[in-house]
Amino acid sequence: MCQEKKEKSRLSFSILSLFPGYFDGPFRESMLKRAQESGLIEISLIDIRSYSEDRHNRVDDRPFGGGPGMVMKAEPVAKAIRDVKEKGSKVIYLSPQGKPLTAKLCRSFSEENHLILLSGHYEGIDERVIESEVDETVSIGDYVLTSGCSAAIVFVDAVSRFVPGVVGDEESVIQDSFEGIGLLDHPHYTQPRNFEGRQVPEVLLSGDHAKIEAWRRARAEENTKMRRPELLKKRRD
Numbered sequence: 001m002c003q004e005k006k007e008k009s010r011l012s013f014s015i016l017s018l019f020p021g022y023f024d025g026p027f028r029e030s031m032l033k034r035a036q037e038s039g040l041i042e043i044s045l046i047d048i049r050s051y052s053e054d055r056h057n058r059v060d061d062r063p064f065g066g067g068p069g070m071v072m073k074a075e076p077v078a079k080a081i082r083d084v085k086e087k088g089s090k091v092i093y094l095s096p097q098g099k100p101l102t103a104k105l106c107r108s109f110s111e112e113n114h115l116i117l118l119s120g121h122y123e124g125i126d127e128r129v130i131e132s133e134v135d136e137t138v139s140i141g142d143y144v145l146t147s148g149c150s151a152a153i154v155f156v157d158a159v160s161r162f163v164p165g166v167v168g169d170e171e172s173v174i175q176d177s178f179e180g181i182g183l184l185d186h187p188h189y190t191q192p193r194n195f196e197g198r199q200v201p202e203v204l205l206s207g208d209h210a211k212i213e214a215w216r217r218a219r220a221e222e223n224t225k226m227r228r229p230e231l232l233k234k235r236r237d
């Protein structure tokens with residue numbers, strides 16, 4: 001993480017937050033770690049507090065008009081964004097009020113070169129800096145998190161999977177839920193054949209690839225009908 005830049009990575013993320021330490025674990029493990037080591041993605045962590053000109057390094061203040069909580073001030077956020085912005089960078093504010101993050105949106109973000117992810121805290125960020133600096137606002141779901149840090153982790157993970165080479169077997173990305181045929185994935189099984197009396201479906205042991213394919217497709221349709229029927233409607237429309 002945050003390694004010296006040798007060659008330009010396929011996709012760079014700059015995460016602006018008040019808690020850079022929050023990201024220590026998730027980006028140092030597994031596929032995202034390997035993707036950084038192989039130069040496919042690059043992740044830089046920027047501490048918004050280091051852009052505060054306040055004598056006490058404060059980055060928040062009480063809201064005009066009164067009410068509960070604190071609001072992140074515009075100046076340090078604007079300075080941080082302007083400092084990391086390059087030609088072609090896209091600035092994304094993670095907010096519960098944003099456009100829902102879908103697989104389709106992740107795929108399109110994966111084609112960018114540099115994504116600046118702005119993570120808020122407290123009641124949010126002074127609206128004026130959102131108006132002046134942000135290109136898109138994205139939500140990871142209809143619930144409110146304590147900060148945008150966990151949303152930034154979800155965003156980097158979901159978008160990076162679409163960068164060629166990040167997931168070892170690209171076929172598995174195409175076969176995942178929401179991809180390709182727009183259905184949920186089929187169920188998966190591995191050893192042992194008998195787990196506490198539950199058997200692996202016979203067809204998967206048959207070696208007949210056409211039959212296995214047909215079975216998987218039927219189970220994917222069943223799964224989707226049972227768990228997310230609105231996806232089937234979307235495919236028909």
Ligand SMILES: C[S@@+](CC[C@H](N)C(=O)[O-])C[C@H]1O[C@@H](n2cnc3c(N)ncnc32)[C@H](O)[C@@H]1O
Pocket residue numbers: 093094095096097118119120121122123124125138139140141142143144145146147148149151
């Ligand atoms: C407590 S929230 C502020 C919520 C804000 N007052 C509202 O109701 O829209 C603090 C920060 O967490 C992040 N956040 C919270 N929920 C989120 C979500 N569902 N998706 C993305 N970011 C989220 C945003 O960056 C936000 O500025």
